[in-house]
Amino acid sequence: MPGNTRTPKARALGAALRSAREERNIGLRQLAKQIECAPGTLSRWETGDRCPKPADIARILTTLGVTGEKYEEILDMANGASAPHWLAVSLPEQRQQLSALLEFERTAKSITHAAPLLIPGLLQSTTYIRAIMTAGGVPPEEVETRIAIRVGRREAITRNDEPVRLKAAIGEAALRQIVGSPDAMSEQLDHLLQLSELKNVDVHVVPFKSGWHPALEGLFVLIESDEAPPAVHLENRRSGLFLHEPADIEIYREAAETVFSTALDAAESKQHIAKVRKEMEAEL
Secondary structure (H helix, E strand, O other), rough: OOOOOOOOHHHHHHHHHHHHHHHHOOOEEEEEEEEOOOOOHHHHHOOOOOOOOOHHHHHHHHHHHOOHHHHHHHHHHHOOOOOOOEOOHHHHHHHHHHHHHHHHHOOOOOOEOOOOOOOOHHOOOOOHHHHHHHOOOOOHHHHHHHHHHHHOOOOHHOOOOOEEEEEEEEEHHHHHHOOOHHHHHHHHHHHHHHHHHOEEEEEEOOOOHHOOHHHHHHHHHEEEEOOOOOEEEOOOOOOOEEOHHHHHHHHHHHHHHHHHHHHOHHHHHOOOOOOHHHHHHHOO
């Protein structure tokens, strides 16, 4: 049902419509005229401020010449666009969530990432990414494309113009787990130390001795932006979940505070990472 949504799925639907329009080099006003719609309404659909009806989406896609699988995927995104959460289980839904996550990272003001077992995606080295993709059963013909996508995500924190503020709590297990090879992990730790020198990146290690903390229940990412309400992203091997209700956001803000209260400070974390790196080098 249309309304003031601004949910993660409504934003993703709007981004998909905007992308389809821009791919055909058609201006917003031009398309609005072709579908007999007010430019302001079309703009709000593309930003996710309002969710179009399926008939509106079909009219847009037909006018743009979008057909086949892409047509069906975008049209399907209207289902549950105003729901309190967005659960993606099927491969098409997971692709939609990945596209949404990339867009949210790009436009975020700050990202808080609690990662107990793996290095956060924005901080992963290329070799580490390749090891995950290869061991994780990604089809060989898709590996290079997926690596390029994940490497491209780094731009959110490394760009010169208003980079995203990243605050990461990384479990000690993520530092010591050999992903790929000892050489690959040494490279990853060097990469992590290098990125931790950026003014907009705060890396905090949660040591084994820290005791219980909410990140032990699983990784979570809190994304905040000046352009849209905050969202939390959760992910496992079979599904992804976006939450945006205020009560859910508050729960994960509190969880983040608890996690970081058990972590080492930034300076201690760099020393700890360097220590693990040295121990790993000695074992090579």
